Amino acid sequence: MRAEALLLSLVLMATGCASVSQAPGRDRSLSYAPRESRSPARMETPSDEPPRAWNAPPHVLSGPEQRLLRRQQPRDDVTAVGDVSREAAAGGGARSAALTRQAVLEATDEVKGSLRNVEAAFSKLAARPPDLWGFSLTGVFTRYLDQGSRQVTWLHGALGSATVLTDAASEVGDTDMELGLLRMTGPKLQAAWFGTLLLATWVDFLHLADAVLRNCPMCSVEKLFTDLHRVQGMMEPTLTDLASLDPERVEAATTEMPELMGKLTREFDTLQRETRATMKFGGQVIAAMQAVEMVTMISTMKMAMPRVPPSAPVTLGVGLIMSSSGVMVGSRMVVSAEWVEMMRKLVQAGVISVPAVSAAVLIQGGQILMAQAHQDLPKGLRDALGDSPEVRGMHETGRARAGMSDAPKHHVLPQEHREWFEQRGFKGDLDIDQFCVRLEQAHHEAIHGGGNWKLGRTWPGEWNRMIMEALREAEVEAGRMLTRNEVLNIAASRMRRYDIPMRFIQGGPR
Amino acid sequence: MTDGRSWQGNWKARLYERLRERGYDSLTAFAEAHPAVPLNQLAEELGKDDIAGVQVLGGLHAEAEQRKQVTRFVRDVLVRELSESLPHGWPSVMDDESRFQVAKALGCWSADTPDTHKERVKQARAALRANPPKPGWRPLSPDDELLRTLLPDEQA
Numbered sequence: 001m002r003a004e005a006l007l008l009s010l011v012l013m014a015t016g017c018a019s020v021s022q023a024p025g026r027d028r029s030l031s032y033a034p035r036e037s038r039s040p041a042r043m044e045t046p047s048d049e050p051p052r053a054w055n056a057p058p059h060v061l062s063g064p065e066q067r068l069l070r071r072q073q074p075r076d077d078v079t080a081v082g083d084v085s086r087e088a089a090a091g092g093g094a095r096s097a098a099l100t101r102q103a104v105l106e107a108t109d110e111v112k113g114s115l116r117n118v119e120a121a122f123s124k125l126a127a128r129p130p131d132l133w134g135f136s137l138t139g140v141f142t143r144y145l146d147q148g149s150r151q152v153t154w155l156h157g158a159l160g161s162a163t164v165l166t167d168a169a170s171e172v173g174d175t176d177m178e179l180g181l182l183r184m185t186g187p188k189l190q191a192a193w194f195g196t197l198l199l200a201t202w203v204d205f206l207h208l209a210d211a212v213l214r215n216c217p218m219c220s221v222e223k224l225f226t227d228l229h230r231v232q233g234m235m236e237p238t239l240t241d242l243a244s245l246d247p248e249r250v251e252a253a254t255t256e257m258p259e260l261m262g263k264l265t266r267e268f269d270t271l272q273r274e275t276r277a278t279m280k281f282g283g284q285v286i287a288a289m290q291a292v293e294m295v296t297m298i299s300t301m302k303m304a305m306p307r308v309p310p311s312a313p314v315t316l317g318v319g320l321i322m323s324s325s326g327v328m329v330g331s332r333m334v335v336s337a338e339w340v341e342m343m344r345k346l347v348q349a350g351v352i353s354v355p356a357v358s359a360a361v362l363i364q365g366g367q368i369l370m371a372q373a374h375q376d377l378p379k380g381l382r383d384a385l386g387d388s389p390e391v392r393g394m395h396e397t398g399r400a401r402a403g404m405s406d407a408p409k410h411h412v413l414p415q416e417h418r419e420w421f422e423q424r425g426f427k428g429d430l431d432i433d434q435f436c437v438r439l440e441q442a443h444h445e446a447i448h449g450g451g452n453w454k455l456g457r458t459w460p461g462e463w464n465r466m467i468m469e470a471l472r473e474a475e476v477e478a479g480r481m482l483t484r485n486e487v488l489n490i491a492a493s494r495m496r497r498y499d500i501p502m503r504f505i506q507g508g509p510r
Numbered sequence: 511m512t513d514g515r516s517w518q519g520n521w522k523a524r525l526y527e528r529l530r531e532r533g534y535d536s537l538t539a540f541a542e543a544h545p546a547v548p549l550n551q552l553a554e555e556l557g558k559d560d561i562a563g564v565q566v567l568g569g570l571h572a573e574a575e576q577r578k579q580v581t582r583f584v585r586d587v588l589v590r591e592l593s594e595s596l597p598h599g600w601p602s603v604m605d606d607e608s609r610f611q612v613a614k615a616l617g618c619w620s621a622d623t624p625d626t627h628k629e630r631v632k633q634a635r636a637a638l639r640a641n642p643p644k645p646g647w648r649p650l651s652p653d654d655e656l657l658r659t660l661l662p663d664e665q666a
């Protein structure tokens with residue numbers, strides 16, 4: 001399902017062929033058949049799946065495939081520097097920071113692409129004229145379309161912030177700070193990624209509803225309305241958490257996503273089966289039934305559909321396997337090796353958490369029905385991602401840092417001087433509240449004077465005083481105001497001096 | 511990547527234990543054996559992940575007070591700051607980037623200077639601005655001639 005989307009973003013969207021984009025053209029179910037020839041990868045695979053539903057899947061695969069082509073060339077190159085980026089996580093190389101930045105840009109672009117597809121689907125749905133009998137997804141259903149459009153607003157905002165941070169990272173001229181800024185994009189990117197995924201799922205429901213309204217006069221409009229309302233209610237809390245952009249809430253919502261997608265997939269399947277039964281009962285013509293079924297095929301949830309409902313705990317038997325070409329479920333490729341490589345860079349640099357990647361892969365792999373939200377990835381894939389306690393610890397909300405989650409937040413750039421920093425460009429997505437760190441008490445006391453050699457006498461180690469003096473005196477030397485990047489550059493060198501990790505979290509004004 | 515481990519446990523004891531392991535009985539002796547090496551790098555020599563530059567700085571200051579050599583310590587701090595920001599010496603062309611690197615080194619120098627010496631350091635910086643050193647100037651120890659002119663030891 002969304003797996004793709006998820007793939008996010010990666011996969012699906014990247015190529016502009018998110019499933020939703022095709023939906024509007026699918027009125028004539030028969031037109032699907034010829035498309036089979038366009039998805040060879042798909043055709044080779046589905047031995048374990050019912051042929052009828054699965055041989056058609058137009059684009060799911062076209063996403064990964066195109067991406068594969070697009071990225072083939074640089075691949076060796078990228079792989080070759082893999083070790084460097086690992087070191088980067090440990091502290092070094094400008095080159096690895098550049099690779100991380102590249103991965104962030106790619107991921108952002110792909111989410112943007114997915115979001116564009118979702119938006120296009122919303123507008124097309126809204127613009128579709130009523131059919132001959134006057135049915136369309138407007139009227140009382142308009143609220144469901146509006147609901148989607150509202151989400152689009154914050155998703156654009158999150159992606160915009162991520163872009164601002166990525167741009168700033170490219171100019172700061174300090175590798176640690178660059179990675180610190182790139183890590184700040186993580187929660188925004190992750191929220192936009194999974195938010196878009198959910199929204200694409202919502203589009204699927206709307207497409208199904210549209211098909212039902214148009215093709216099933218016997219189906220109850222009231223029931224459909226109620227069903228959609230229930231589905232919306234299931235998505236709402238997660239969307240709210242994601243929209244908060246709060247790293248901890250985003251992370252929690254992300255890890256719950258596979259379970260939610262499983263529930264949504266069941267809802268979708270039920271809705272579709274009920275419709276089919278009603279239509280059969282009403283003696284609907286085959287073309288009309290196919291129109292409804294078609295929605296399933298283009299749905300972002302189709303990956304998971306074959307296992308709905310699981311007659312047996314399928315996921316126990318069909319696990320995810322990491323192969324040289326990517327992650328497989330049986331003979332079906334779930335995500336490409338390129339995608340894994342991109343994720344590896346993001347994970348290694350602490351931008352995206354391992355649990356988030358797990359959730360994406362599980363969703364993509366259709367491993368969502370067992371409601372094992374916290375299921376872990378197979379070892380091969382974890383190895384490919386370079387998973388380790390240290391890597392998890394890189395991520396602010398990672399388990400390894402769980403003990404820190406209660407440690408108080410501190411402004412690196414003293415908030416007593418907020419205005420001074422505003423004058424130097426610390427506004428909006430880059431205001432000083434974005435540059436907070438969690439410090440354990442001992443560390444905090446140490447840098448604020450408590451642990452110093454000569455407490456409060458001649459030793460000027462108190463952080464706020466020190467950083468402001470360094471910045472102000474640097475301006476005296478330069479004979480001008482420092483730029484935002486220069487302030488960050490000096491802050492970075494001071495943070496290294498005090499061994500303050502460049503893992504920024506958002507704080508609030510005191 | 512720093513991860514804050516430097517502040518866990520008894521870091522002063524840890525620092526002096528590392529010094530003893532390396533055959534030094536004081537931070538000052540260790541620092542003199544590594545002239546013009548940036549402070550963060552000195553800290554890394556003593557403990558890659560669990561000694562911070564500011565701890566070395568604080569220790570050097572404390573020892574300098576005992577030895578009544580604080581002025582020399584302050585000069586040494588600048589030497590190390592410059593070698594980090596301007597590894598090729600004083601810039602020959604003052605473009606935006608090199609002006610920033612100079613400003614950063616001198617601004618940080620002031621911030622790292624004990625209160626007792628802040629005023630003198632400000633005067634030294636003003637003197638440097640008025641009469642910039644020759645391009646390529648790169649002091650290698652606190653005994654550098656120009657530095658001793660800018661910030662002479664107090665008369666005993």
